[in-house]
Amino acid sequence: MLDVNALRNPRVMITLLLLIAAVLVPFFAGNFLVSFGSRIIIWTIAAISLNVILGYGGMVSFGHAAYLGIGGYAVGIMAHHGINSGFLQWPVAMLASALWALAVGALSMRTRGVYFIMITLAFAQLIYFVGVGLEAYGGDDGLTIYKRSEFAGILSLKNRATFYWTCFVLMLGVFYLCHRLVQSRFGMVLQGSKSNDLRMRALGFPTTRYRLTAFTLAGAMCGLAGALLANQTDFISPAMMHWTASGDLIVIVVLGGMGTLFGPLYGAIAFFVLEESLKPLIDWVRPGWGDYWRLLFGPLLVMVALYARGGLDSLFERAARPRHG
């Protein structure tokens, strides 16, 4: 299905080059970069899942980090009790996140706009404080995971490069799933409902079911990202589902380009590269101020909101079009 002419599109070129470079990272990069790359990939998976409901479905979920947390805690808690098989841990992580998403979705679908945002935020805060209250699993301090998920000797996630490639392949899989999903009949209904829900209902679509299904699928997808994140950091804590993490996910999706396939990847790369470069930059100008990197990141985001409404994806597309005046 690959069209050679598509290669002339800078968006396709950039994405292809990024992906090729990404495959090769463990061959030439040091430990830090490989870990850094894994982190970006995991957050990309989480952002893809948010993009399904936010970008394609128009549902501004301000509690998406909760599924990251649930996925992570599922792995952490099972590991704590000596259940280390990834074949068990990861499906449980996805299932638990999906169930929570189903419950949150079923209740919040009754509302729209700001109320939807507030309800999803409230449920995420609830889960956050449940995490804080789980004294048996470290409460506020979190829990160290001593053994990464095991896959019957097929994969050793302890190996940095193996872990990186595992994340990478999963990301490609999630991209492909998302690609099929949004083009399918289901995806058309989801996007139609974002565009004009009243009309979609009048056409005979019970849209809430479709939106709720998307919400649940996104929860499961993000649960997988959570399971990966717990393995990457060997640690879980309530911080991974703090509301600021939900905010970061929205920022990544918006920065990359809502409702575009590869937007979440662009957004995650930009977000983490900026974080890692702005911190030392500020520290260099004013020692000790590095943690306030968002002081510079904020205005950048405002610029994107004002001048690049479609995010980075639209910038690449604009570069692709010949200029006329």
Place this chain on the structure above:
Amino acid sequence: MAEPLLAIDGLVKRFGGLIATDNLSLDVRTGEIHALIGPNGAGKTTLVAQLMGQLPSDAGRIVFDGNDITRLPTHRRVGAGLARSFQITSVLRDFTALDNVALAVQAHQGHSFRFWRPARHDSALRDPALVILEQLGLGARADTLAANLSYGEQRQLEIAMALAGDPRLLLLDEPMAGMGPDESARMVAFLQRLKGKRTILLIEHDMDAVFALADRITVLVYGRAIATGAPAEIRANPEVRKAYLGEEHADA
């Protein structure tokens, strides 16, 4: 006489103290174009929303093809064969004209929990949608975003979407609203071609269109039907003339 396709019996809708639909009873027979006229605020659009299940009714019954649909949700009514167009254009603006109609077609091909095959390459959706677009003269505009269509074209798309599911009863809420005389004439000609083939409840302000198209006319004033009959009867009805046709058509 055969059973009417749609039988409305004692239908009521209240908004606080205001009665928008006041104990309304009305029949639509299979194959007829039944026009619903009445001054602004008579409750015509409210009635359409009640028929489609977008607004719950406070009392009364709606019977469609012998089945009580008063409490059915919208999608079940669409499944039974009802479809509507909107007075205020309501299309999917960031979808192409073809996508809009293809979605309307899709709504009638069972559930959409189909996650894998690309819908935009599905000829089961595209082919019938294109046929309908061509019927409405929008064939050449199939790949244009709905937002970029002219107002008149959007009105045509509105009708195309309502027709796409091959409905047994078409509720047209002012299809000519806001159209220029040429566009109106074309729309009337199009609806004329549907006459006898489709059952239509037509809400329209344009009296020339109504009298040209309707087999029967019901006059709605303050949510109640004050008269129902053939166009000639309605024209002659003194109560109707007083309530509605009064000033405009007194000299006709």
